[in-house]
Amino acid sequence: MKIAFVLFITLLFSIVSIAQQNKVTTGNKNGTLIAIGGGDIGHTTIMKEFKKLAGGDSAKIVVIPTAFVKNNEIDTLLLKRNFREYGIPHITILHTNDSIEANTDKFVKPIKEATGIYFTGGRHWRIADSYLNTKVHKELLKLLDRGGVIAGSSAGATIQGSYLARGDTKNNQIMMGDHEIGFGFISNIAIDQHVLTRNRQFDMFTILEKKPELLGIGIDESTAIVVKGDILEVIGESYVIIYDKSFWSIERNPFDKETQKKLPNKNQLFYFLKSGDTYNLRDRKVIRD
Template structure:
């Protein structure tokens, strides 16, 4: 028991040091608007419908960005755009370039001006960085969120929403710490991984925590999402999200007989579970 208490105290110290240092907000997630962070794979309509609902329902205007996929070009059905139309979104536009100079023009960003939602498709997240980081496009995407809209994305489109860019290596997606390490930081001091259980990636995030002490790790399995608003993160979908915050949590409510030290701890959340990103604790178990 003494060992468990010591581990818990150490974890609390780490979590406290990891809270956002930006004094303009007390939130780890967006102060305004919503995020839908999806772990990849084939998606149930309920996940895409959640994006539509948060973007304004049938009146939503959604911009789909398929750039992470790496194809030479895209049609207007790319990266779930056709699914958003099928489910009733009023306006769906596919927006793409690999050229940051193009992404920095007023003409290119016009579809984002009246958008109420943005969706990032899957692929390799470093392509999103190379095309849009530091450009007018990145500014306008964040403006959609700041105005109360929604940013969603699956696979690469999930990881890009984090602060530390997990699997941002240009050579291999098997490296969780790569040559691109800065995401778009819609959630601060958080790293996001995806396809986690089906690809046996559930130990990989521990390497990020060693590399970036104090960061919060979230890894999401396929066809599963985390809805983030301010400090509230709610899991929904078919499988699990894994939390790496240096603490132990059990749905049974009992202390573990034997657990690793905080550097090796993680636990699973399922649909309906709610996690507080600021307190770094489960606040509701389904």
């Protein structure tokens, strides 16, 4: 039994980390990821997009509230009411804070049958403690491989990346804490949230100074990135910040030295994308017609 478990963990780690080791940033070629920056999303197009990608009215949605759960108490009524407001009347709620339980066939059965997974906000180290490198993690990867969608807001956004920004158990202001590994659904990336609403736009540099190979993404509230394969698209009401050591602006003509902006050094650069903008994660370039 122990040998089989070690082999399982080794195989799972190799699947998740192969792109990470090659320092390539990319999502899943079949499935879709939606990372939401937190805040009010009930009136935005974000949850409509999630429902559509998960199969519309026939979608089978599993909600994992572990990031928000304390003392194993789940506000089931609140969760169901919120998802009814999102236009998703039927959900399955799945939670444990026991990684041993998360590694059982019985527990992961709803994920095997799901077309969409949603991680709530809260503290993302709780998600990592419960599910990282378990059968839950494996089934989430399989869901993406079969074309499913995984979405999450705030903590549920950050956990999708490979590096776990703000993963410390003491408080959420420590950028590089005692939990640093995410699910790696998007490889070689660190994802932050609530960035403009909470004036967090400079915090990402703490991570990138130590891990310059990572792509940094900051997502504001009521805004999301939709990732499939190498392509990221912004949806929602505010902005996404890109930290890729370059600069992009619709005003900037790269061939005209007289009109180029005066910029700080590449280790202090970032720029904004708005709804409808697209970005190639692998090439780290804004896509323009």
